[in-house]
Amino acid sequence: MADSILIEDKGAVRYITLNRPKSYNSFNREMGIAFQEALDNASIENSVRCIVIKGEGRAFCTGQDLKEVTAHDAPNFKVIVEETYNKSIKRISNIRKPIIAAVNGVAAGAGANIALACDLTIAKESASFIQAFSKIGLIPDSGGTWWLPRLVGMQRAKAMAFFGNSVGACEAERIGLIYKCVGDDKFDETVEETASKLATMPTLALGLTKAAFLEGMDCDLNNQLARELDYQFTAAESEDYVEGVASFLEKRSPNFKGK
Numbered sequence: 001m002a003d004s005i006l007i008e009d010k011g012a013v014r015y016i017t018l019n020r021p022k023s024y025n026s027f028n029r030e031m032g033i034a035f036q037e038a039l040d041n042a043s044i045e046n047s048v049r050c051i052v053i054k055g056e057g058r059a060f061c062t063g064q065d066l067k068e069v070t071a072h073d074a075p076n077f078k079v080i081v082e083e084t085y086n087k088s089i090k091r092i093s094n095i096r097k098p099i100i101a102a103v104n105g106v107a108a109g110a111g112a113n114i115a116l117a118c119d120l121t122i123a124k125e126s127a128s129f130i131q132a133f134s135k136i137g138l139i140p141d142s143g144g145t146w147w148l149p150r151l152v153g154m155q156r157a158k159a160m161a162f163f164g165n166s167v168g169a170c171e172a173e174r175i176g177l178i179y180k181c182v183g184d185d186k187f188d189e190t191v192e193e194t195a196s197k198l199a200t201m202p203t204l205a206l207g208l209t210k211a212a213f214l215e216g217m218d219c220d221l222n223n224q225l226a227r228e229l230d231y232q233f234t235a236a237e238s239e240d241y242v243e244g245v246a247s248f249l250e251k252r253s254p255n256f257k258g259k
Helices: 029-044 064-071 077-096 112-119 133-136 144-152 154-163 169-174 186-199 203-215 219-235 239-249
Strands: 005-009 013-018 048-055 059-061 100-101 106-108 120-124 128-130 164-167 180-182
Touching: 005 029, 013 029, 013 186, 029 077, 029 133, 029 186, 048 120, 048 128, 048 186, 059 100, 059 112, 064 077, 077 112, 100 112, 100 186, 106 112, 112 120, 112 128, 112 144, 120 186, 128 169, 128 203, 133 154, 144 154, 164 169, 169 180, 180 186, 203 219, 203 239
Parallel strands: 013 048, 048 100, 059 106, 100 120, 106 128, 120 180
Antiparallel strands: 005 013, 128 164
């Protein structure tokens, strides 16, 4: 694993840290590859039941490192978007485990959209989100044009993309852009408590729920009902379902194994 990505396990929670603080955790190709490798490993390791993505230093992530784009031997722009960002967003969306974005500072450009692609985004009160693309003559990528209108509505999404204004974390919570804004002094505690809680829950069912929500965004009701039936049948065959029912009948807390 490259030094640009740090990995730490706390119980069943896998922490993936973007580690280029001097560049505000902007992505270059090396970090993109390492990030995707970290996501792949977390996805297949049964001991990992929740994933947290966070940034080292003052920023969460400021998107693409423009030094890479403007270098004399820069890769093709299409290659950068597809290989670094599209592949990362697809992984975040398709991994059947809950993923938290722990936004400790500014999340700009693709960095903002990586945070929004996660299942729950928790941000420090001092953090901010910026669709910075228009400031350099680009459009939102990394799923921005897909997520933003679904999260905050079309008009607000267009305004965020057109003007590229900074949206504070508390305002982001108010408009439904993120899950939660917390005071800076409570941030680490809140992230750890939320991740630890998710890691004790029925992971298979959470993963199926995540998939159903995502697939349902472009689906009619009849097809979605059929999908729910299939996924519910899969969940009902799990060990966690048996444990959940038993714990309910026995009036005790469940001991889910994520299976």
